[in-house]
Amino acid sequence: MLDVFRTLNISASGLTAQRARLDVIASNIANAETTRSDEGGPYRRKTVVFREVYESAIHDAGYRNVRAQTDAMRGVEIAAIEADKRPFRWIYDPSHPDANEEGYVQMPNVNVLREMVDLINAQRSYEANVTALNATKSFVNAALQIGKGG
Amino acid sequence: MAGLYNTNFTTLPLAMDVASLRNEVYAHNIANAETPGYKRREVSFEDSFKKALAGDELRLKTSRVRHIPNYPVSLDGVEPDLTRIKNTVITNDGNNVDIDKEMAALSANTLRYQTLTRLMDLNIVRYNIVLKGTR
Numbered sequence: 001m002l003d004v005f006r007t008l009n010i011s012a013s014g015l016t017a018q019r020a021r022l023d024v025i026a027s028n029i030a031n032a033e034t035t036r037s038d039e040g041g042p043y044r045r046k047t048v049v050f051r052e053v054y055e056s057a058i059h060d061a062g063y064r065n066v067r068a069q070t071d072a073m074r075g076v077e078i079a080a081i082e083a084d085k086r087p088f089r090w091i092y093d094p095s096h097p098d099a100n101e102e103g104y105v106q107m108p109n110v111n112v113l114r115e116m117v118d119l120i121n122a123q124r125s126y127e128a129n130v131t132a133l134n135a136t137k138s139f140v141n142a143a144l145q146i147g148k149g150g
Numbered sequence: 151m152a153g154l155y156n157t158n159f160t161t162l163p164l165a166m167d168v169a170s171l172r173n174e175v176y177a178h179n180i181a182n183a184e185t186p187g188y189k190r191r192e193v194s195f196e197d198s199f200k201k202a203l204a205g206d207e208l209r210l211k212t213s214r215v216r217h218i219p220n221y222p223v224s225l226d227g228v229e230p231d232l233t234r235i236k237n238t239v240i241t242n243d244g245n246n247v248d249i250d251k252e253m254a255a256l257s258a259n260t261l262r263y264q265t266l267t268r269l270m271d272l273n274i275v276r277y278n279i280v281l282k283g284t285r
């Protein structure tokens with residue numbers, strides 16, 4: 001029974017990670033034209049970095065034991081939210097308050113089209129984790145039917 | 151298991167156990183479908199299970215009538231195995247989780263588990279019929 005809750009937690013970790021990714025994508029799209037940020041200069045695109053959560057201590061304690069190995073699997077987490085190092089875009093707009101002497105403005109390195117693609121990916125991954133969660137739920141329901149004579 | 155209970159009480163829980171183990175591994179693979187460098191894990195079991203049931207490897211030869219056979223085979227040593235598939239790559243970041251394959255395997259495994267619970271249920275029902283006489 002504990003296994004089931006562990007599995008639910010694995011899927012939940014996937015949901016949390018994908019939701020955080022959606023937040024970052026939303027922030028990127030919202031700031032696609034932001035020319036002023038806390039770090040100075042325009043907004044820099046952010047990306048999430050995923051990392052597998054694997055409890056090596058549990059794995060090492062039960063080496064060659066399948067149950068210990070699966071026990072060590074804890075899903076996924078956000079390792080870091082990194083800034084995209086790629087250069088900013090320059091656009092010509094002399095009327096912009098942040099334009100330089102030549103009339104050029106530094107714009108964020110956000111490509112909205114790419115963000116939309118990422119958004120769809122994140123959504124699909126989120127749904128995949130929901131499906132896994134529902135599969136685990138149906139396991140419990142099926143097990144509870146044993147002995148009922150249905 | 152001897153006596154009152156048939157072998158279904160040994161084999162079905164074992165198969166169900168493996169199915170739920172698999173479910174966990176699939177959930178973990180799906181959660182890490184976009185983790186850079188993650189290599190998918192896989193539970194292998196059916197082969198060793200089949201061998202144990204058929205007794206291909208574990209059964210001792212009996213050439214005389216009075217030889218004591220070592221079957222029905224015990225399933226004590228039959229354990230699922232967890233392996234990491236490291237020799238394939240799907241994406242540039244070194245991840246090898248094929249999300250479609252994983253989802254299909256997840257559904258198939260769920261159906262398998264539901265079938266196993268149904269079999270277990272019907273197995274118990276049979277005992278109930280015997281115990282109650284008629285139903």
